[in-house]
Amino acid sequence: MHPDIEKIIKELHAIDPTLLERGGDIRALVTSLLESKPEVAIDQNFILNLRKSVLNRASVHTPKSVQAHPSRALLWWATRLAPIGAVALLFFILYPTSHTLPPAQTLPLNTTPQGNTTNYVQPYQAPTNSTRMETFRTSAPVHDSTATDSALGSPTMMQKSAPANTSVIALDSVTLLQPGFVVIHVTTQGNFGEVLGVSPLLPVGTTSGVFISFTRPPAPGESITTVLYIDNGDGRYTNDDTYSIVLP
Amino acid sequence: MPTDTQDSDCIARFTSGDATAFGELYDRYAERIYRFVYYKVFNKEMAEDIVSDVFFKALEKIGSYNTQKGPFSAWLYRIARNTVIDKYRTKKPTVDIEDFFDLGEHERTEEKIDARDALEKISSYMASLTPVQREIVTLRVWEELSYKEIADIVGGTEGSVKMAFSRTIRDIRAKFGPFAPLVLAFLHQ
Secondary structure, X not given: OOOHHHHHHHHHHHHOHHHHOOHHHHHHHHHHHHHOOOOOOOOHHHHHHHHHHHHHHHHHHOOOHHHHOHHHHHHHHHHHHHHHHHHXXXXXXXXXXXXXXXXXXXXXXXXXXXXXXXXXXXXXXXXXXXXXXXXXXXXXXXXXXXXXHHHHOOHHHHOEEXXXXXXXXXEEEEEEOOOEEEEEEEEEOOEEEEEEXXXXXXXXXXXXEEEEEOOOOOOOOOEEEEEEEEOOOOOOOOOOOEEEEEEO | OOOHHHHHHHHHHXXXXXXXXHHHHHHHHHHXXXXXXXXXXXXXXXXXXXXXXXXXXXXXXXXXXXXXXXXXXXXXXXXXXXXXXXXXXXXXXXXXXXXXXXXXXHHHHHOOOOOHHHHHHHHHHHHOOOHHHHHHHHHHHHOOOOHHHXXXXXXXXXXXXXXXXXXXXXXXXXXXXXXXXXXXXXXXX
């Protein structure tokens, strides 16, 4: 008797007990099925030759197989690093640099006004007779004139160490919703200190080529902060003017 | 019987760069897949051709095999099943077939049927079944796979496969009557 007959009979009984009501038929049927199993003569040469072919291809297909051969390793790394390198290169080409540019170079930054709620300050290519110090950019929205310092963020975040021997700041353009001034403060321990420079009163709209002359060059290591002030109506920068935004 | 863990270990080693690990998988399943294919095509050359395709496809697609979707063995059997279907669709594009049995006697004149005797013995018997029934019977009775393994291959649950197997046996008895075993015994002679 085939050893699996009882096993299959038990299974069928568990699945459908009514199936085995006429148990003899089913037992004989299962026996016939088992004994009908065709003999399969497997050609062992075929099995071995196929194994060789499969393993040959497997040795090429394994993810790390390229590392076993130097030129393949290079190709493997090259194909994977090339896209990363391309993206990095693109990033450095397109990412605007805002520091230590040569005087004649125009900063690539441009920020586009968005509706009527944003002030912009854009760097400007300084005339050759001016000393370029720093460039500024912001796309921060204008704040209500009653906004508090905390709403604008900590001025200390905007501090910069001023390069020595700086006499002029050149801004590409300034776009305002209200008349105001761009003021350069010395910053000490997070507090706005001495005013080093004040722009002329800038009107509503866009003013190109804003120059701010320093009353004195910043001392080496001195921190400065650029602040946008909204004019209180008298046309002069005074302490009564409300600062609107600290520029980065 | 190889375990899922053994197969998963081999796959992990292969994807980590050990090409010989695929050889272990091949050694485990080559003959099983050959028999599975042979029970469908009953032709040595065709079976060898299909089995070769199966393992090259498995090698190519092993990166997409997901252990969470089922055991490797079931995945490999499914590749084999689909490769048989594709092979016959290539040969007989107008015929919707699942396996060799669906071709009918007059369609098989081009192939050399090595197991003609064996085929004739069970032909009328198995030809009365649907392709899925036939597959379940051969996988359970001839390949000795568990119901769970069969379910992973043909789809469905273990319970549905058990019911299908039980109904198939009932259908055979119903079609051939109480003399079904005698018919088979006669065909064996």
